[in-house]
Amino acid sequence: MNTSVYVDSLNGSAPAHMSFTRLLHAYYTETKFETLMALRTPAFAIPFLLLPPLIYLMFGVIMMTPESLEGDLGPGIVNCLFSGFSVMACMMAGIFGGCIGVSMERENGLLKLKRALPMPPAANLVAKMAMSMIVTVLAIGLIVLVALLADTITLSIAQVMTIWATLAICTIPMFSIGYCIGAFASASASPAWGNLVFLPMMWLSGLFIPLPAFLESWTVIWPAFHANQVALGLAGIEEFSFFPPLMSAGILLGVTLLFGGIAAHRLARKG
Amino acid sequence: MPQMPAMIAYGTAFTVGWLLHRQAHLLTEWKKRWQLNLAVAVALTAVCLQLVGLAPVIEPYFGAAVPVWHKPVYTAAYTMAIWFWTFGLIGAALRFFSKASDLQRYLADSSYWLYLAHLPVVFLLQVLLMNVNLHWSLKFPLILLVTMTVLLLSYHYMVRSTFIGKALNGRKFPRRRAGMAMPAMPDPAPTTTPPNGGGKKPVAALQNVTHRYGSTTALNAVSLTVEPGELLAVLGPNGAGKSTAISLWLGMLEPDEGNVELMGKSPLEVENRLEIGVMMQEVSLAPELRAREQIELTASYYPNPLAVNEVISLTQIKALANKRYSTMSTGQKRQVQFATAICGRPKLLFLDEPTVGLDIKSREMMWQTIRRLLGQGCSIVLTTHYLEEAEALADRVAVLAKGQLIALGSVDEVRSIVTRRQIKCNSSIEVDQIKQWSGVISATREENVIRISATEAETVVRRLLDTDQQLSNLEIKVASLADAFTSLTEEAA
Numbered sequence: 001m002n003t004s005v006y007v008d009s010l011n012g013s014a015p016a017h018m019s020f021t022r023l024l025h026a027y028y029t030e031t032k033f034e035t036l037m038a039l040r041t042p043a044f045a046i047p048f049l050l051l052p053p054l055i056y057l058m059f060g061v062i063m064m065t066p067e068s069l070e071g072d073l074g075p076g077i078v079n080c081l082f083s084g085f086s087v088m089a090c091m092m093a094g095i096f097g098g099c100i101g102v103s104m105e106r107e108n109g110l111l112k113l114k115r116a117l118p119m120p121p122a123a124n125l126v127a128k129m130a131m132s133m134i135v136t137v138l139a140i141g142l143i144v145l146v147a148l149l150a151d152t153i154t155l156s157i158a159q160v161m162t163i164w165a166t167l168a169i170c171t172i173p174m175f176s177i178g179y180c181i182g183a184f185a186s187a188s189a190s191p192a193w194g195n196l197v198f199l200p201m202m203w204l205s206g207l208f209i210p211l212p213a214f215l216e217s218w219t220v221i222w223p224a225f226h227a228n229q230v231a232l233g234l235a236g237i238e239e240f241s242f243f244p245p246l247m248s249a250g251i252l253l254g255v256t257l258l259f260g261g262i263a264a265h266r267l268a269r270k271g
Numbered sequence: 272m273p274q275m276p277a278m279i280a281y282g283t284a285f286t287v288g289w290l291l292h293r294q295a296h297l298l299t300e301w302k303k304r305w306q307l308n309l310a311v312a313v314a315l316t317a318v319c320l321q322l323v324g325l326a327p328v329i330e331p332y333f334g335a336a337v338p339v340w341h342k343p344v345y346t347a348a349y350t351m352a353i354w355f356w357t358f359g360l361i362g363a364a365l366r367f368f369s370k371a372s373d374l375q376r377y378l379a380d381s382s383y384w385l386y387l388a389h390l391p392v393v394f395l396l397q398v399l400l401m402n403v404n405l406h407w408s409l410k411f412p413l414i415l416l417v418t419m420t421v422l423l424l425s426y427h428y429m430v431r432s433t434f435i436g437k438a439l440n441g442r443k444f445p446r447r448r449a450g451m452a453m454p455a456m457p458d459p460a461p462t463t464t465p466p467n468g469g470g471k472k473p474v475a476a477l478q479n480v481t482h483r484y485g486s487t488t489a490l491n492a493v494s495l496t497v498e499p500g501e502l503l504a505v506l507g508p509n510g511a512g513k514s515t516a517i518s519l520w521l522g523m524l525e526p527d528e529g530n531v532e533l534m535g536k537s538p539l540e541v542e543n544r545l546e547i548g549v550m551m552q553e554v555s556l557a558p559e560l561r562a563r564e565q566i567e568l569t570a571s572y573y574p575n576p577l578a579v580n581e582v583i584s585l586t587q588i589k590a591l592a593n594k595r596y597s598t599m600s601t602g603q604k605r606q607v608q609f610a611t612a613i614c615g616r617p618k619l620l621f622l623d624e625p626t627v628g629l630d631i632k633s634r635e636m637m638w639q640t641i642r643r644l645l646g647q648g649c650s651i652v653l654t655t656h657y658l659e660e661a662e663a664l665a666d667r668v669a670v671l672a673k674g675q676l677i678a679l680g681s682v683d684e685v686r687s688i689v690t691r692r693q694i695k696c697n698s699s700i701e702v703d704q705i706k707q708w709s710g711v712i713s714a715t716r717e718e719n720v721i722r723i724s725a726t727e728a729e730t731v732v733r734r735l736l737d738t739d740q741q742l743s744n745l746e747i748k749v750a751s752l753a754d755a756f757t758s759l760t761e762e763a764a
Contacts, residue, residue, distance in 0.1 A: 016545035018574050029571035033560060040559040109554035116521035116551070118544040118615075119572045265434065 018120070026120050030127035038097065038131050048096060048135055052089035053142035059208065060085060061150040078152045080232075080240045082143065082160075084207035086167050087228045089139035091202060094171040095194050097132030098178020102267075103190035106182070111267075129175050136171045140164050159235040166234050170227035173252040173259075177223065180259040183266040223255045280350070298365060305362030312359050315352035319345060381426045383439040388425070392418045445483055445527060471499045472535055474619045474650045475520050480529035482515055489515040491674040492529070497619065502641070502651040504665035506658070511671040513654045514552075517621055520652070521549060533619070545574060548617030550608045552624045558597035562588060562607045565596060566614050573615030585643075586610040587636050601628035609637060613644065620644065622653045626660060638663060692728035695746040696721055698739045708734060720744075 018026070039045050060081040069075045105111040105124075114124055144160060147153045153160070178194060185193045204215060205224040219225040226248035233245030291297060301308065322345045368375055396414045405413070430436045437443045473496035482490045490512045497503050505513050518524045519531045522538030536543040556565050563579055570576035577585070583592050588606050591599065596607065605628055612620060622641075626634045641664060645651060655661055661668055661682065668685045670678040678685045691712060697719045705714040710727035725731040728747055735742055 016574050017542065018545065022571075022574050026571045029568055033557070033564060033568050036564070037557055037559040109551065110556060112523065113549060113551050113554045113556075116518075116523055116544070116549045116621075117569065117572050118541050118547070121541055123572075 030123040031130045034127040034131040056085035090167040093135035094174025095178035098175040099182035099190040102182035104187040107187040162235040163231045166231040173256040176256045176260040180263040183263040301362035302365040309359030312355035318348040476532040478530040480526045501666040504661035505654045507671035512674040546618040548612040548620045550612035569611040570614040582614045693748040694723040698742045
């Protein structure tokens with residue numbers, strides 16, 4: 001066995017230093033394994049990757065009869081549903097991707113270990129966020145596939161790509177909400193807390209079901225509504241744009257900073 | 272649009288401040304020349320006052336009545352005066368207020384809060400007292416007094432020990448002893464002597480470190496160093512402060528008092544931890560990843576890690592390489608954790624109970640790797656409950672109990688600090704009588720058998736034989752490290 005593997009570094013007295021490429025490599029490796037871990041966890045990968053496209057297939061394709069196209073919302077409803085279920089995919093990946101991992105790592109001591117190790121301080125957070133975004137991209141990809149195969153939507157390729165990319169970025173505010181939950185809740189409770197946020201937000205944001213009038217004005221309090229508005233607004237689908245996309249984007253930025261800040265404070269190195 | 276002169280003045284001040292803020296040597300200059308700087312400041316202020324009068328009247332001054340040169344001269348004198356006041360006052364403060372004083376330190380800590388929070392209080396008081404008919408010489412001190420009281424109380428009870436204090440002072444001060452409780456200044460010079468006579472700097476040091484969790488003192492004024500190339504075993508029962516010491520070295524905790532160093536620097540900065548490896552107790556690595564992937568992930572944190580295959584062969588875990596962590600036994604998990612601990616070519620390795628749950632063969636293999644790392648110059652801090660592990664590996668042993676360092680030395684030294692022996696015999700001598708003898712620490716009787724713990728076994732045995740001619744079954748045992756450790760811990764209790 002090669003016993004000298006150690007010696008060369010121990011004899012040098014120059015202080016250790018992470019080069020920029022090594023730093024990038026650390027972020028890349030962390031992200032790679034974070035994503036691999038998520039995809040290897042069936043309880044995470046299956047619902048979050050498959051649920052949104054399956055529900056979209058159900059409500060956006062199979063149940064989309066000619067009569068429903070002549071409803072109050074007009075034929076554009078198909079595009080609205082496409083965007084709505086894509087937001088759902090973004091919410092699931094963001095919220096649960098944020099809360100489950102960090103609460104588990106807090107509980108089993110891995111977060112503590114990584115902080116004792118010279119892990120670049122933001123690597124864990126960035127990797128989890130990137131993982132959530134990757135899951136969003138994959139899940140929306142499946143929705144796009146369903147929509148294209150069923151030929152339901154009337155959007156241009158550019159519009160689809162805009163919605164896809166916008167919602168991938170909108171994963172970040174969702175992630176920060178989830179991360180904040182994960183910073184407080186135990187590993188077993190965090191999916192439940194995630195659902196307590198996810199379910200009301202999904203139903204009350206007016207993404208894909210008509211809401212009673214008194215609830216409609218309250219949709220503005222939910223980040224998912226704003227994610228949808230940014231996506232629809234940027235894609236130029238004016239019939240469903242109720243809110244200036246720039247303002248919605250601002251609100252999402254605020255949400256990210258607020259929940260991210262609370263989580264950061266909660267997880268700050270104790271000292 | 273902001274005013275251009277104000278913008279320029281602010282920008283200049285900001286830029287100069289930014290350029291100067293790390294030039295610490297300038298502080299000594301200011302300290303030396305505080306009188307000169309203040310004198311210049313006073314002179315320049317006098318020039319300003321001469322130009323505009325004691326109570327300047329703005330309107331006529333900027334009218335046509337004054338000579339042209341007034342304005343530039345005034346501006347220059349005014350600007351210079353402000354700078355010199357700043358230099359002079361900082362210098363004077365350094366000259367007169369830089370001695371170690373709890374009160375001054377407390378006030379200095381509170382000053383940021385006073386600065387941030389005083390305006391609303393002062394405004395409120397002014398509004399409240401607006402219509403009260405008092406002379407200004409009474410009103411002013413009154414407002415000052417009330418404001419300071421409110422601010423200092425709020426600082427003490429709402430800021431100093433909370434997250435606001437953390438933001439303002441850089442740390443939370445634990446709330447204890449009312450008033451001006453302040454941690455003592457850390458001893459600047461490490462006074463430890465390296466046991467291996469190397470004259471090299473220790474790779475890790477605790478200098479007079481105290482750490483408290485609320486009212487519990489986990490470590491009390493502990494000084495401990497790890498020398499290059501040595502294995503320091505830290506022994507102690509649960510709650511002795513072992514984990515606290517390790518956590519301080521790993522930068523996971525900050526000491527309440529004293530100084531913690533890793534390679535001569537603060538462990539709080541991530542770049543100062545690039546040369547350490549860590550194996551912790553009660554930590555589960557990512558369950559979904561294989562052993563090989565765990566190593567690859569941890570190795571990515573280091574600038575110059577070993578190749579994954581090198582780590583696998585060095586730690587002899589080839590059979591585990593492609594196994595998922597969640598499907599491993601406890602012992603296998605420890606082996607993988609050990610592999611991740613050494614993958615970054617650490618100069619200092621922290622091993623927290625590394626061999627718990629290992630079978631004898633795996634333990635021997637781990638010991639072998641540890642010895643090889645030591646042979647190559649790696650330093651190791653090892654906490655263990657297996658005393659034979661310390662006996663087998665350690666250069667020095669530190670015994671912690673109740674947060675105090677109660678013994679430190681080689682395995683032999685720690686054993687000989689209590690040169691106590693266990694004496695066992697059959698005798699009819701009264702135990703109470705034996706306890707009076709010098710060199711006896713304890714004595715107990717079970718039926719006919721007497722057990723004595725003694726520091727001077729020879730004298731005690733001689734006296735036993737003299738006192739009781741019938742004495743039989745005499746046994747003398749050297750205390751094992753286990754015994755030494757137990758009795759040291761009990762003494763500290």
